[in-house]
Amino acid sequence: MGDFIWIGTAIGTAIGLLNMLFILSSRLGQTGLNQAKTVWQGLWVWALWTVFGAYVLALWLLGVVLLSFSRFLRRGTEV
């Protein structure tokens, strides 16, 4: 359980970092956009991905199982 949380958090941190970099690169320097707000937004996005990374991973795994099951059932119906 502890390992799973660490793995999820690590994945979340990595995705969050990429998401933050995208926000910064797409908004910084654009006319009319508040630069401080951009940095604040980016940091929050990173933090949220990090905090919820393990939960997102858990939901993703649940989704993988249920989606596979659903496709298997649908294939059975179509046959």
Place this chain on the structure above:
Amino acid sequence: MIVGKVKTAVIIGAGVSGLATAKCLTQVGIHCTVFDRNPYLGGVWADGYHDFGVQVQKDLYEFPDFPLSEEASHFTPGPVFREYLEDYCDHFGIRECLRLGTRVTMIERKGDGWLLEVGGSESSETIEADLVVVAAGLYSETPNAPNIPKREDFGGEVLHASEIKDISQLKDRRVAVIGYGKSATDIAGSAVGVAEKVHLVFRTAHWPVPRKLLGVLPFKWGMLTRLVAALIPPYVRPSPIVRAIHSIGYPLPWLFWRVVELLLSTQQRLRTQIEHGETLMPETPVEFDAFTEVTMVPRPGLIDFIRSGKISAHRTGVSAFSSNGIDLADGDSLEVDCVVFGTGWKTGYPYLPKSILASLDDGPDGFYLYRHVLHPSVPNLAFVGRASSFMSVTTFALQAKWLAEVVADRVLLPDAEAMQSDIDALKSWKQSWMPEGPARSATLLIHMCHYHDELLLDMSADPLRKRGFLAPISELIVPYRAADFRDVV
């Protein structure tokens, strides 16, 4: 696309979009004349069916710069909204622009501008304008009534929902309401207890969105946030994170929408058995069904009426009229003396010549426009209000502001080739996944926040509208309200 210096504009339609356009263009010094064929302003809000009203909360459906009064109810009744539009008109001093009861019958090109033939019931005249803005909405032209065989055999009355001004018109009658959209379900619900018998006949079930999810949370919190917008089929220009969510991360949005379906079907008891063992369960997944033209927030009580048999629901088509009712495609015959079509409106622009419609590439989806407003092939013709959104008033106000900024040269448009390529991308994106329909080109709905972002960026305004220390969280999970756009429009 705008060519030459615009000094005068004609706006066709005095509804929400027409009034917002008149306000914004007037503010940049354009002389505007607003024509409406009706003798009153308000467009679809001027004169609706019995007990019509707004189907979303009032903080979503008001002008950003002119809030509805505190006393107005959460779901604004139609007549109240019409009064609100009158007040808007007076507040911004645009009443003198109005020429009500005057129909635009024809427009044709003259130089860079336009020549318009306009007329009332007694006389007509020709006027010139540098810019024409069509603000007549998507569904304002003609009532849509399906062509059902043997109409002449039917001895009863056939009405369109828009003709039901007072529900007592259905008193003690046996009524069949055709359709499953807002007007059909509103009329059917209102007819319960008034009519002798109420049937609701529809071919396709759609996911009804309750006013409050789980009876607690207003639906906007579950449907109209950026978080949810990231989980619907991605926008035409998705961010890398959204692209990732819908590729390797696909099980996440899939799981989310299945949970939404479970909640909606449980809360609204969509597995309720209706005629012939059918149920109210839709066949299309909710994340796609949400983009059909029938997006419904039914009034409370509709499903209860169906469950209790006060409304007899038939999930089938109508094959023909008979002398005393209608024959259904499932073999049943309904004995009724009044048939009401709650099947919406046809889209049409009868004053636009065929050559212009051809230049707009008008097809089965309607026509696609740059930012849903302009087309590079038809300069100085703009459309405001040709976009369906859950926050239509805000969307139209932003469109109007964007157009005014373009006309004032404060928003620079790309060249014609780039605009056309943008339009082509929008078209192929929509056609790749969005349900077919005559208004597909104009459908935004849950994608409205992405469209608003584009308009705001064009106007050098920040798309992130929330304020305060927790603004980044609010951006994610708090739905936008009209008031969030107050400083832009």
